Amino acid sequence: MASSSHRRRPRPEQDFQWRPVRGPLLAVAAVAVVALVVTLIVAFRPGDASGGGQDRAVSDAGAVTSATPTVPDSASPTSPKPSTASPTPSAGKRTTPPASATPSTTATPTRRATSGTARTPSTTTAPAAGRIRPGTTYDGVATSYDVGNGDGACSFGPTSDVMTAAMNTADYETAKACGAYVSVRAASGKSITVRITNECPAPCAVGQLDLSQQAFAKLAPLSAGRIAITWSLLSPATSDTVSIRYKTGSTQYWCGIQAIGHRNPLARLEVRTGGGWLALTRTGYNYFLSEQGTGCGAELRLTDIYGEQLVVPALAVRADVVQRTGVQFARH
Template sequence: MASSSHRRRPRPEQDFQWRPVRGPLLAVAAVAAVALVVTLIVAFRPGDASGGGQDRAVSDAGAVTSATVSDSASPTSPKPSATASTPTAGKHTTPPASATPSTTATRRATSGTARTPSTTTAPAAGRIRPGTTYDGVATSYDVGNGDGACLFGPTDDVMTAAMNTADYETAKACGAYVSVRAASGKSVTVRITNECPAPCAVGQLDLSQQAFAKLAPLSAGRIPITWSLLSPATSDTISIRYKTGSTQYWCGIQAIGHRNPLARLEVRTGGGWLALTRTAYNYFLSEQGTGCGAELRLTDIYGEQLVVPALAVRADVVQRTGVQFARH
């Protein structure tokens, strides 16, 4: 091989100096011939099929493809998949030719999501989330006939409470059941029927006097508490009520008796479902009359949806639906 000095300063006489001679050529040819003979001997040794290396390459590629489509770990794989130890129906069945790894993964993710405990996945939960314990204080007030800002109407059920404005969240807390526990260990379950405005602080519950008395004497006035959301057992079903003054041209719609907090109320229209705006007094309004008297779709904070058949627009009349959200 030429030195770097020869590359930098080529001269005409170098052509003669570097012209190949016959002696070296003969030596190179002899070495090449010996190498060729050795190669042929190795290639045709007994026990080696012709083209065996290529066959092995194709087989390995096929094994990778099969593992990908069937989505199962190879027996010799040093790192089995995380789901390999959890048998599922049809796990080792070869999928149809049309199935692709991405499609299989999507189906598995969807079913997995459906099996996930709702208390950890409340997709429509607002400030009050399942499985969360909140710190606050409890005060008390005279509930009178049991009605409140949620406009559920008079009731004999006095195990109720008013939620502070922040956690009331424009009536999203209306109808929620919460378990309240005092430092003494005593507890009571109440339903949110009212709003407690300032000076009620975040986390504060203004309990009915009857509910407060379950935790401490009324003379205590103000006690530290913890509280959390419940999804209680109930035999009741959800009812629908159209607000006073509702017609086919304007209406307010309210759901009553739902087990879990209501996240959304929609009405059926010619173009699909339309979500109505919720008011602080717990009615969903259709200002232009869209969907008044049509099918309704209710969604709780866990994402469960219930479709209610069309009901007549009967103002201030409670109409039962026969449906209820699942318990969590």
């Protein structure tokens, strides 16, 4: 007799009602899981141009930014911000004018004399003028002193000319005022002409003239002591010519040179050298020094405050001797 199988056979109804269809369900589930995993991987993968259905772009710095960023109308995404290391210059302080700037047409104001109140604008060109300018009237005061033999800080030497004056230190300007002719007018209307031969140190104030007693007496009694004046530079008529004097002790190795009798104030004295003209330094005692002897005994060139130049032929170095030149500056 045949033996029965140990596997139990299901009932016929169980074959149709209770047996699960495992193959197709597992396949569908597997497909769904794979699809979900793929979707997640794609959605979170960096740098994907189509991930998650959103367009993305990578900036130059590597950060992910929107491919179409929203930019306000008033800003540009490519315009750099001003650097704080070079701030904008302060308004009103322009160091370089724009190329289209039009030169100012405002007239340059007349320079006021520092030695007093300039009440008459200068009308004469004087390129080398110092503090005392032609065509300008100065306010000041006048005092008086005993001039003795007439010598003074300008080192012109003794003189019988008593119509002289000492200039205050500021306007003396290291002897630049030496030899200048000045018209002086008092409040009374009286006026005189004096030549500057000396310096009046402090307490003489800017604008002050210390007149010889003889000159002061023509404006007011000496007992007045101090009077208000106005004064101005003159370029007088004269028949005199310029003279040259070498200082005591001068040689070809060291010399001091002085010009005397010039109509207009002297601005510069130069000596001829192998390389051209050399300007010498002026001292407070009105000599131009050549410390190394350069140009001693050579040709000279004199320049007055108006810029006129006179060339003087070479003169022998003769200490303390006045040598005439026969030349003179023009009158202004």
